[in-house]
Every structure is written in structure tokens, then in C-alpha cells.
Amino acid sequence: MKRQILLLLLISCITSSMYSQSTPVVIHGRITSEKNEPLVNVSVKIKNSKAGTVSDNNGGFRLSAGSLPVTLIISHINYSEKQVIVENANEVSVQLQAKTEVLDALIIMSSKGIPTKILEYAGSAERIGPKQISQLPTSSVYDATAYVKGIDLTTSSLTFKTPSTRGFNGSGSTRVNQIVDGMDNQAPGLNFFVGNFAGLSDVDMESIELLPGASSALYGPGGMNGTILINSKNPFKYEGLSVVIKPGMMHVGNSPRGKTGAYHDYSFRYAKNINNKFAFKVGAQLLNATDWLANDSTNYLRSGTSGKLIGGNRRTDPNYDGVNVYGDETSINMFGVSQSVQQAYITGINNSTGGMIPNIASFLNTMIPVNTSYANAVSIINTNFAGPLAPLLPTVRDQLLPFYLGLRNGWIPNQNVSRTGYAEKDVIDPVTKNLKLFGALHYKINDKIEAQLMANWATGNSVYTDDNRYALKGVKIAQYKFELKHKNWFFRTYTTQEDAGEAHSATVATQYLNEAWKQSQQWYPEYVGAFVGAIAQGASPGVAHNSARDYADVGRPAPGSAQFKQIFDQVRKTPIPNGGLFKEKSQLWMSEGQYTFGNAVKSAEIIVGGNYKRYILNSGGTLFIDTLKPISSNEVGGYVQLTKKLFDQKLTLVASGRMDKNENFKAQFTPRIAALINLAKDNNIRVSYQTAYRFPGNLTQWIRLDVGGDYLLLGGLPWVQKYMDVAKNPVHLINADGSVAPTPYVFNDFKPETMRSFEVGYKGLIKNKLLIDAYAYFGSYKDFIGRIGLYQPGTGEAFSIVVNSDNKVKTYGFGLSMDYRMNKNYSLFFNVYSDEITDVPTGFKSYFNTPKYRFNAGFGNSGFGKDDRLSFNTLMRWQDSFIWEGELANGPVNAFVTADAQVSYKFPKVKTTMRLGGTNIFNKHYKNAYANPMIGGLYYVSFIYNL
DSSP: OHHHHHHHHHHHHHHHHHHHHHSOEEEEEEEEOTTSOBOOSOEEEETTSSOEEEOOTTSEEEEEESSSOEEEEEEETTEEEEEEEEOSSSOEEEEOOBOOHHHHOEEOOTTTTOOEEGGGOSSOOEEEOHHHHTTOOSSSTGGGGGGSTTEEEEEEETTEEEEEETTOOOTTOSSSEEEETTEEOBOTTTOOBOHHHHSOOGGGEEEEEEEESOOHHHHOTTOSSEEEEEEEOOTTTSOEEEEEEEEEEEOOSSOTTSSOEEEEEEEEEEEEEETTTEEEEEEEEEEEEEOOBOOOOOEEEEETTEEEEESOOTTTOTTOOBTTEESTTOEEEHHHHHHHHHHHHHHHHHHHSTTSSSOHHHHHHHHSOTTOOHHHHHHHHHHHSOGGGGGGHHIIIIIIHHHHHHHHTTOSOSOEEEOOOEEHHHHSOSEEEEEEEEEEEEEESSSSEEEEEEEEEEEEEEEEESSSEEEEEEEEEEEEEEEEEESSEEEEEEEEEEEOTTOEEHHHHHHHHHHHHSOHHHHHHHHHHHHHHHHHTTOOHHHHHHHHHHHHTTTOOOTTSHHHHHHHHHHHTSBTTTSSBOOOOOEEEEEEEEEEOOSOSSSEEEEEEEEEEEEEEOOTTSSBSOSSSOEEEEEEEEEEEEEEEETTTTEEEEEEEEEEEETTSOOEEEEEEEEEEEEETTEEEEEEEEEEEEOOOHHHHHBEEEOSSSSEEEOSSTHHHHHHTTTTSOOEEEOTTSOEEEEEOOOOOOOOEEEEEEEEEEEEEETTTEEEEEEEEEEEEESOEEEEEEEETTTTEEEEEEEEOSSOEEEEEEEEEEEEEOGGGEEEEEEEEEEEEEOOOTTOBOOOOOOSOEEEEEEEEEEESGGGOEEEEEEEEEEOOEEEOOSSOOEEEOOEEEEEEEEEEEEGGGTEEEEEEEESTTOOOBOSSTTSOBBOOEEEEEEEEOO
């Protein structure tokens, strides 16, 4: 019996021990800042385990551990990481120290999965991180790129802005990659980046990383001058509900719009982390405002693809063509019209007389003496066209006579006359709308592999500037991605789906508006007839021209009238070439993978990767030569990079190379070699030799578009020669001065553009407070891609085609920045940079659009006053004047100074911030690209919750 009792006691003890070991221990605690404020979304993980969670709205957390003691790793992107040993089940109290962003900023490089300290990156790099984002006064995070060294921002409209680097600036820059969460942000058919229109919402944006300079070796075609990486917030790290309500006003004071307009920007994001295994996020942003207005009415003399500004206006120049006036691009010569109309009437009358008058021209020459006045000529015709000829009287007197007498007496000049146009405010919807929806599902397959399914969708109205002002009405852009990510590898596949909606060319649509109301075949004869009548009555040519226009324009639809709206809606919804509508529904499909070998080769890191890309272009012949069927093209590419540290990590060498093949061009190989030399702690010199390339974009290859002027826009592939039928009708180069070369143009093979760049730079951190960065570079471009104008004497037509430059185009520049973190949360920065170009061939459009010097500065404080609740930030930008070279127009961009500012107050208990801010706060209207809108002040009040 005793043995049984002892056995039962032993079993009981063992069972109790086993039970106690299998029962999880719940660890709970609270995380606060140095100021004892609760910290939300702080990551809490058990070291050497996959168990983890994040802190809640009160800074609290709970997670289970198998046993104690354990070590907790507590981290947040804005605070220094901390490790805490937990030995019992008591509440854990942790206080984190805010870290200085200058010290700890990282180039996340999310699309390649290689975290690197910005101080240790062997190239030029800039970053807008979470702490900076939370203090920005700009209307969007995207706008803040304008204040980054080496970056220029081109503003086509409120929601269409394009950052570019190294001087080649324009709407939808084709020499800079934009990658959002690993996805190419370029619209596959329209070939422009839709960054702030269809990119990330501000509430979901974690950082923007900018890599100026050649980056094709890792990031592929398009990265000739840089790559921009835009990263969203992972729901595992950023939980909870975030809301931003930002009402404001625009167009105050002396605005081109004429009256103040409201600005509305609302966004939210909700994310949930479930047991650190599954997480999701959803969100939306809605922006609604009256857009900036392009209102340059300067007279522009077009000559093929080129042109120049000239004097005159609608009342002083019969051939007036306003830069931002549309429909007046239709231009016909008065003398030529008169000859054609006269001949048509003569032929018709000769055929209808039944032999009574064999030749009406000879009959009139005999009947009417030279230099007879108009009144006497009418009297003579009234007298002679009686009896059997009476039926001909109205035709001869009222229709033929003005042209006959005008040509015979020399009253009709050899003068081009343009149709009357409409201003931009009359033909482009002033209301810009932008709706973004996004969502993602994240699942940790195990503690090393995370799966992600993501969707971004956007629609709305915007305006884009290229060879025309394009009204993007009802455009839809969607991106869908599936990704598997491991610390050593990733695989992703995604698609971009584009639907141009009711996008149309303002120029072409307005020309068709004029034609739908009154065809040019009627308008020009009316104009010439009225002109001759005025001259015959003794009017001066200027008065006669205005009288003629007033007569021909009788009944012209008034802007905003029911007649105007009815006709314009009809023509803008009619596809090109019979209206202004683009039927554009193109697609991009891409798969990409990469593997990192780590220290596979004796303290060296090796990464290899590759991708497959497929474009499907479908515009129904309105934009490309795809009238019969969609165009498809494929690209494949692969890359490798080796990184090795030498001499006790005093020297870091990076060598990389990439090979890509587009089915329309030969394969391209681009190597890159870089070195980082550590002079002292946090002080490095970087040197790099880089090559880069870009395959011509889809528009550059396949475009066939009547832009509404006096020329046709064509691509660069061999099909253009067949289209122009140059074997039968040779074409001649149009020189920069508008003259035509005497000998036929000789075509060369169309090639990818390549470049070589050498760069040297220094980045140093002094006393953990002052970050200094400087660089200088030199670049040489071969087979530089640009446009030339061609004239075809046999047909009288003009074309703009894409070609390669025969000589090497060279660029060079420098940049310098200083970022100083002062005591009591004050910060100060400034930067200056410059880019220049040389050796551009005569008559060749390089689109190198940048001032020689730009300067940015900022001053702010992230927390002062009671409990550091107050904060402010001011940003200032200055740039010099320069001459803009564009497809729509060439012209001056004046120097300007602009400033953005905000002041904020925090309510910590309810996790809310109230902000008063503005962009261009002094309301000095400016434009950063010619023929683009005038940008005025925008003033807002923000309610920000949990951001």
C-alpha cells in the first residue's frame, strides 16, 4: 500500500511538472517614450522565436512564452531598439529613446531586399523617412521630392507631378525608374509615371528613397538617371486606424482662375495584426479641388517640331496661335485658299453654262477692266448677267467675285490665317478628382517567409502636358501583386492595368469642335470674302482681318453655352482621328525574382536576379499603329552583384552587371563598379563608374498621332519609313531656324540609348548632429534619343520622328547638402545642386530642362512647448531661370522662390494632431515648366488621427 501511495505521489509530481512546463507564460507590459507617452505599433518579439506582437493604442502588449526567462526585442522605426530580459510574470515597463533620423536613416531598397545604412551606400542616395513625412508642410509626400538634392519636379497639374534627376526633366520622365512596393509605376501605354495620381496614399506611405544617377545595373531599363523607390507601410508593423481630414482653399488673390476654390483631401487606413501570423490593411484617399490653370496666351510660331515665341495677339496677328489656347493650331494660307475656291467656282460655272460661256475667267477678264473697284465690278456683273445668264448672277457676283477680284487686284495677301481658338479654362474640366483604394493581405508562412497579396486602384481626372495638354478624364490605373519574401530571396509577379477612360487631347478636341460647328471649307472662304469686301471699302489690312474674323465667327459657340457643351462633349468622346478621344487599354505583366547568397564567397555578398516583362498595347489606332490588333512586346533581363569588404571593412567594393533583351532591339549589357572608402567613423568617400541604358519606350517605338498642329508624331522603328513612303517621297530635315535641308534625310538604325557615368562623393556625420553630403558627376550619352522634324516636299506634310543622335551628348553637375540636428528638437538643412549639358546637335531636341542652379532650405522643430506638443516646419525653394524645350512649346521658365510651412499641435491622449499649413504661402504664382499651369498658394487645416 505504501509503495502504491509513493507511486501515485511520484506520478502526481511528474504530471504536475509536465503540466506546469506546458502551460504558457503570458508576458504583458507597457511601452512609453522618454516623455512617458504611450507608443503605438511598437514591435515586440521573443529573441530566437517567431512569437511576437505589437503595442496597442495605450502602449500595452501581451504575448505568450513557453517558459521564462526570455529576451524581448522591442523596436520601432522612430526609436532605438531595446532588448529586455523578462524573468517573471510581472508587468514589463519599457521606455524607448527617440533616435535621430540622420544617424539611423536606412536605404531600405525594398525592391531588392538589401537594407543598407545611408552612410554606407556606395552611391548617391536620399531618403524621406517616417519622421520627416510626419512633419511635412507639402500638400502630399510626393511633392516633398522637390526639396531633395538632385531632384526636379515638373507640375502638369495638381495631381500629376513628375520628379526627375540629372536635368532631363519633363512630364512622365523616361530616364528615371519609379518603383512602388517593387512595382513599376509607369502607365504601360501612355508611358508616364502616375506617382501622385495612382501611387500610394499619404497615410500608407512609409518612405521615399531616391537614388540619383545611373541605376540600370540593378533596376533595369529606364534607370539611366536614377531610381525612386516608394514604400508602403507593412500592416505587421503599422496597426490601427489612421485618418487625415484636410480641407483648404486655393486660387486666392490674383489667381488665373479668378475666384477662390475649395480643396478637399480625405484619407484613411486601417490595419490589423492577428497573432503576428496574419495581417491586413485597407484604405482610401479622395481628393477634390479646382486645378491650377495653364493660361499662357503668348503667340507661338510653330515650325514642325520646333517653334518660337513671337509678338502679337488674336487681334493683331491673323495667324495667332496661343501657347495655352487650343483650336487655333488649324492654319491655312489665304492666297492658297482663294486660288482653290476661285478655281472650284470657275470649274462649276463653266460646266453649268451649257456652252454659253466657254470660259468664265476669260469672260470676266474681258468684261471688267483692271483695277476696277468692287462696287463698279458688282454693277458691271449686274448689267451683263441678265437674260439667259441671269441664273448665274448670284453665283458669279456673290461667290466667285470676291476671290476673282481679290486675286486680280492683289488684295489677298500671302498670309496664313488660323481658326479662332478657346482658352484652357473653356475646354478642360477645372475640377480635379482623385480616388485611390488600396488593400493588402500578409501571411507569415513560417518565421522566415512572408506572403503578400496587394491591390492598388485609382481613378479620376487630371491633366498631363506633352506635345498637347491632355485631359485625363475618368482614367483608371490598377496594380495587383503577389509576392513571397524571405530575408535571402523574393519572388513577385504583378500586373498594371490601364484604362484611359475619356482621356482626350485638348488641342485636337478643340479643333474638331471648330470643324463640327463650321467646317474650314466654309469658314475660310467666308473669311476671305469678308476680308476682300473690307479692303474694297478702304479698310486697312488689320481692320479688314478683324472684320473678316468677326464675320466668319458669327454664331460661334460661346464657352459654357449649351451649344458649346453639346458639340464639345460629342467630339471629345469621338476616337482619334475623327475626334480627340484615346481608346487606350494597355497592360503590363511582370515577374521578378532574386536570391542573396550572403557570405557564400569568403566574406562577400552575392545577389542574382532576373525578370520577365510583357507589354500589351491596345489603343485601337488612336495612339499607336494598333488599328488592326494590339501590339505586344517582351523583355527579359538578369543581373548579378558582388559586394566585398576589405582591410577591416575600411574598403567596400561593389561590382554588378545586368543583361537585358527587348525583342525589338539587340541585347544590352551594363556593368557598374563602385567603391566606398571609410576615412573615419561615419565618414566615407564613394567613387563609382556606372553604365546605364534605356530601351525606347512604347510611345517612342509605336506612336502615330496627329497632335493637331502642322505635323504628325511618329515613333522611331523602321515602320515609320514605310508609313511616310520615303522611297517614293523623300523627306528633308527641318533645321532649328525652320529652314529645310536641301538634301534628303538618311535614316540610321534605331538603337537603345546608353550612357557612361563617373561619380565621386563624400558623406560624413559630424558629432552625431551634422550630416554632410556632396557629389560631382560626369556623364556621356551615346545614341542619345530625341526628336527631329522632317518635311516631305512631295506631299507637303511634316513629321516628328524619334532618332538617335550621331554624336555623344555630355552632362555634368554637382550637389552639396548639410543637415543639422540641433538641441531641443530643432533642425536645419540646405542643399544646392547644378546640372549642365553640352554637345547637343543642331536641330536636335534633347529635352534637357533644368536651371543651372537650384537651392533648397528648411528649418523646423518636431516638438517644443508644454510636453513638446507644438511643432513647425518651413521649406524654401529657389531656382534660376532657364529655357524650356518641349513638344508643346519652347519658352522661358522664370526664376522663382517659393515656401511651404506648417504649424501643429498634438493632443496625445486622443492621438490627434491639428495642423495649419500652406504651400507657396506667399502666393507668388510660378510655373516649373513652360506651357504648364501657374501654381499659386494652397492653404489647409488638417485633422490627423494616429499617424
